[in-house]
Amino acid sequence: MSIQEFLQHLANGTSLGSLYALIAIGYTLVYGILRLINFAHGEIFMLGAYIAYYGIFFTPLPWWLVFILASVLTGLIGLLLEKIAYKPLRNSPRITILISAIGASFLFQNLGILIFSGRPKAFPAPAFLNGVLNIGGVSVGTISLIIPVVTIILLVLLTFIIQKTKTGMAMRALSKDYEAASLMGIDINKVISFTFFIGSFLAAVGGIMWGIKYLQLVPHMGVMPGLKCFIAAVIGGIGNITGAVIGGFILGLGEIMLIAFLPTLTGYRDAFAFILLILILLVKPTGLMGEKIAEKV
């Protein structure tokens, strides 16, 4: 393998890793606060891409505005999802709420088939985003360079929100101790809604960039990325944002490099993430950056 090829794979892996990181953050935020795997997160990602698709086709707005509005709208859908499907079950056993999440995921998928039709749709990306740059013999799609940049900007913003604002402080408090935080006068519902909004917003941004990169939308496009990003969150230590980002990059780079170095294993690409998950869970169940939580009696 020449150095050019390697750099090309590296760029691809980084952009895939950034996408995974964006989606994984949504999982990790929600899990940190509610201790819930939001199974429908992959479908939120899918919805984001589809809303942007319809926005470009049916509104006269410029593409960047459509992308922003689509992300906000998807964020609101995520917020509604929590209100309808998870909030009534907050005090039930965890299995119940998990089943509700799986049900929501299937509902979105089938609604997607019903409304958007099962046939693949070509994402109408602005032309310059689909260009190919040639840097010193390495040809890389423009979008593969833009994705990491957007991801880093969003991550900086997110870190600012969580570390410096009052809502962020409330989020951190909730994930440390749910009950104590509610006793301190934190409006739990508001914070949870905000968390779902942010997570879904990021997933939608990821979905739109996914659409630009892979140019194809199908209603079940969110399933595999959804599962893989949950795995990324687990690998990094669920509940930890830095961990989710690291996990996303490990998964994205690992997947691309696996195919690059061992082309015979291409068919096993989707299994790679799951094997990694099981290994991590067996060796270090709390993930790379997670804290050990003692079992309370």
Next chain:
Amino acid sequence: MKDNKIIKYIICVVVAIIAMIFLNFVLDSYKVRVLNLCFIYIILGLSMNLINGFTGLFSLGHAGFMAIGAYTVAILTMTPEMKEMNYYMKPMVSFLQQINMPFIVALIIGGLLAALFGFLIGAPVLKLTDDYLAIATLGFSEIIRVVIINLQSVTNGALGLKGIPQKTNQFFVKLLRDIFGISLSHSINLLWAGIGAIITIVFMFLLMKGSYGKAFKAIREDEIAARSMGVNLFKHKVMSFTIGSFLAGIGGGLLAVSLGTIDPTLFKFSLTWNIILIVVLGGMGNINGTIISAIVVTIAMEALRFLDEPLNLGFIQTPALPGLRMVVFSIILMTVIIFKKDNVLKSTLVKVRGRYAKN
């Protein structure tokens, strides 16, 4: 008194078997197929209820174990000529190519193989707690699917297997033709799945009555309390998981024979979802509920197929709506989960009974 009860149960089982033989001849081929599917889903629902409902382990790996059972049965029962026709992209491993076994042996091997995988997977994974267990088992079922797609010389990869010999009622057909002169139109035999379902139901009742069942329930209610009462958590969890995988393998094998064609896309997560739907509607940890909801859901899934087709509502004609059927089922599941939380069937039955039977 106790003898009386046992006799009652035996009579029930005998009546059920006679009814099955009877239905096998009376119903047309489509209805027999649906009924057959009902029995298979009873087995699958109970096996998932054992793991999820009774032991409280949230496993999402059912489709994987079913795939193991289905592929084992298919590979072991297909004739060498049939295999040659199927494996045109890549020839099959010659050892497997020659194998041809009677159905019942293949089915049991399929179940045992699924159980072996369940044991191997369960031993490490069952140390995890609920959400992690869910995602790890889901991961395993996906890995099994990916392996099936890629092991082309054994499983025929993404092409799937066609022409799995369906278990016909040749014996009865011959008997009928020779003695009574009646000929049958359809080829599926209800008895395999039916007897499988009856054995599963009886087994589940006995298991849940015994000390193992009590230990499973104790683990579900409170792991720490169960452990301090001397229940070996790990042993019981692995046991429940292995038995559940065995039954899932049997169900998968029966499904393969009933469909006649299998391919890897059949064993996606949506198959597990169907079984979750049955278990949730029937009530977690409720054997009777699972049986009833398996029958209701299977028949409803078939009966509501018209939803996917163009609808004529009298005043408005809608185009074909693929996906509407599953939307309806998703909404039912969500509504049940959100509003009733648990044991829907049981509580409604109690209500109905309270209204109409004054005792």
